Amino acid sequence: MDADTQHEDDLDREWWKEAVVYQIYPRSFNDSNGDGVGDIRGVIEKVPYLDDLGVDVVWLCPVYDSPNADNGYDIRDYHAIMDEMGTMDDWEELLAEVHDRDMRLIMDMVLNHTSDEHEWFLKSKDADSEYGDYYYWMDGHDDNEHPPNNWTSIFGGKAWKFDEERGQFYLHVFDEKQPDLNWRNEDVREDVYEMLHWWLQKGIDGFRLDVINLISKTEGLPDGEPNPGWVGWEHVINGPRVHEYIREMYDDVFSEYDIMTVGEMPGCGVTDAQQYCGEDGDGINMIVHFEHADIPYKPGGKWDLEDVDVELDDLDDLTDPDTVFNDWNLDELRDVLTRWQIGLEGEGWNANYLGNHDHPRTVSRFGDAGAYRKKSAKMLATLQFTLQGTPFIYQGEEIGMTNVEWNSFDELRDVEAIQQTEELMERHDADFEDVRHVVKHRSRDNARTPVQWSDADNAGFTTGEPWIKVNPNYEEINVEDDRADDDSIWQYYQELIDLRSGNDVLVYGDYHLLYEDHPEIYAYLRTIDEHGVLVVLNCFAHETTFSLPHHLDAPDPELLISNYDDAGDDPEEFDLRPFEARVYRIS
Missing domain, CATH: 3.90.400.10 (Oligo-1,6-glucosidase; Domain 2)
Incomplete structure (x- = not known):
């Protein structure tokens, strides 16, 4: 352990560091009027649910006036609400409901x-x-x-x-x-800043800034280097004036309010993040990076299939085609997360997420959506809540929602999924049946199927025809059943939220990796002063053994939480069962 480990008296406390965020994709959250589309009044109905779960911040994906080419991320009027979503009066009622329960609301904002x-x-x-x-x-x-x-x-x-x-x-x-938008134009920036002030003066508590590091492009817009994926990215990501623009936005807008700002930044590394974060940098509170989310994708991106060793024609002949797409590497994940934990310690702050509206379902991606769905979902949640950073829950993660079997091209709704599937079929001279396994594991539509509230028709999401397919497994996986089950994923999330809120060491503690190359176990310490927490995670569906490193001892240990009821109190050495997670308090 480092001799200069931090002390409780020196903690740089902020409300947004201690918060737990719940992301709502409103089209798929809850439909209040039976038109098949989730809406603001549907969110209002579920505010007590969010309060019961224990979250502190609600991140609302775009509800602005939009023609919906990209489900609201194409804004037609920044000062108006989309008709499908409701009215500005509805939105103001939602803000009041959230604030009345001592929660906060941040808005998704698209400025690129x-x-x-x-x-x-x-x-x-x-x-x-x-x-x-x-x-x-x-x-x-x-x-x-x-x-x-x-x-x-x-x-x-x-x-x-x-x-x-x-x-x-x-x-x-x-x-x-x-x-x-052409951010080189000062008038553009002034109009954007005026609009941001308008929303903040309405009382919101911050912004999640969509692809904010794309707002500066290379002067002259030269050709990009040829590659199998996104050509021109090197002239779009982290452009020449991006730090100038974001710092200006902070100085002119964000610095005047006590708010949370979350910058979504594809292609952003730790060194970049250190520049973007904090008052000594560009002023952003935390970064949503993609390094762990892009495992195991190759430079061509998730639709390139270079990382898939099986020909499309052979996928249906496999006993379990899902394993082809879930063959991710623990060393790579551990290395990425450790690099960000250490790199931003004292330099910035992490946004801890494994899934959101832009990625397939977490338990299908990094866990086991079959026999070990509950155990692996709890293990992954333990990881999110015990790293340094603010945990982000994406709707449905708290009950372990899974990817979907897409049976026809007509079932797809996401503009990326539609365009990329068309290109994939053309590139491989294939039909949808040939590529459906790819869509199941790579499409953003997986994260956009309706929240499964109950085993009623359409999972209790709507009384109408849902805008997108409902996952057929809603009869087995739904909120109503999970809340009634003392051993459910939902109850475990609630326990993790309570555990984190009562332990500064889980929020602010230093991070120390144990066993940097163990093939199955991800283990680390969190420390402040003499207080320590040991986290041990078996990331796979087979048993393995953990031994505390010889240079550490654990006097008077206490098991704080585990996804197995009979986990032992001694962290010195023990067998870990499939996807087992244990968190101990140690001195």
Whole structure:
């Protein structure tokens, strides 16, 4: 253990460090009016549920006015609520309900791009208007027969679309209905900051900033290096003026409020995060990075299949095709998480998540969605809640929701899944039946199936026709049953939340990795002064043995929590059963 381990009197306390965040994807959370789409009033109905679970912060995915090309991440009007979601009065009632229970509300905010139906974009089609430079407009090559450069969209296809009215191409790093804002234009930044103030003055408690490190592009927008995935990424991620822009946003807006800011930053490493975080950096509270979420994807991305050693034609012949996609490496995961734990200690703060609306279901990805679903879901939750950082629960994780069997292309709803599946079928000269296993394990739609509230029709989500398929396993996996079961995943999450709230060492304690190369076990210490917590996790479905390293001893140990009822009180040496998790207090 380091001699300079921190002391309780020196803790840099912040409410957002001690909080537990619950992410709501409102379209799939709870439908209040029977139209098949979740809405704000549906969230209001479930605020007591969130309070009972014990969370402190609600992160609400976009509910702004939007044509829904990317389910709300294409904003048409930052100051209005989408009709499907409800009204501004509904939203204000939600804010009041959350605050009345001493919880806080943060809003998802998209600043890299808008909808192509936004007033700014429509006016920018006139190059001579005051909005003519609000987006990236460029002439193409060969009399506009070809785009200005070779960049591709994250969602697939070219990153440029020709607009007949303006007679130029515009840049869209995401869908063609999501044109990128030109942050080099000072007027753009001023309008954005004014809008952020407007929301903060309504009383919200912060923002989750969508792909915020993409707002600066390389000057001149040169060609990107050829690669099998996203071409041009090196000119989009962590661009030349990104720190200037984010620091300006902090100085002009965020510094005036006691808020939580969470920056989603693909392609962000620890060194980058150290620059983005804290008042001595750019002012962001914490970073959502992708290094662990992208395991085991190769440079071509999750749809490239370079990491899959089996031909598409052979997948259906395997006894368990799921194992092909779940062959992740513990060494890699442990190394990534350790690098971020140590790298941000005293330099920033971690956002601890394993799944969200952009990734397949956590238990299907890193656990076992079959025989050990409950044990592995609890083990993964233990990991999230015992690392240094703020834990993020994505809706449905607290009951161990799983990926879905997608039976036809028509069942897909996500713009990325649709475009990438089409390209995948074309690239491999395949039909949907050939690629359905890929979709099951790589599609964002897995995380967007409705929350399974009960075993009633449509999982209790809606009385109408759901906008997206309901996972058929809702009769066995649902909130109602979990809340009634003392040994459920839901009850375990509640216990973890209580445990973390009563132990500073689990929030602020230093992180010390044990056994950096153990093939099955992830184990570490958290320490403040003489207080220590030992975390031991078996990450796989077979038994293994843990021994406390010789240089440590554990006088008067106390078992704080385990996902097995009969876990022993002695942490010196013990056998770990499949996906077993144990947390001990030691001196």
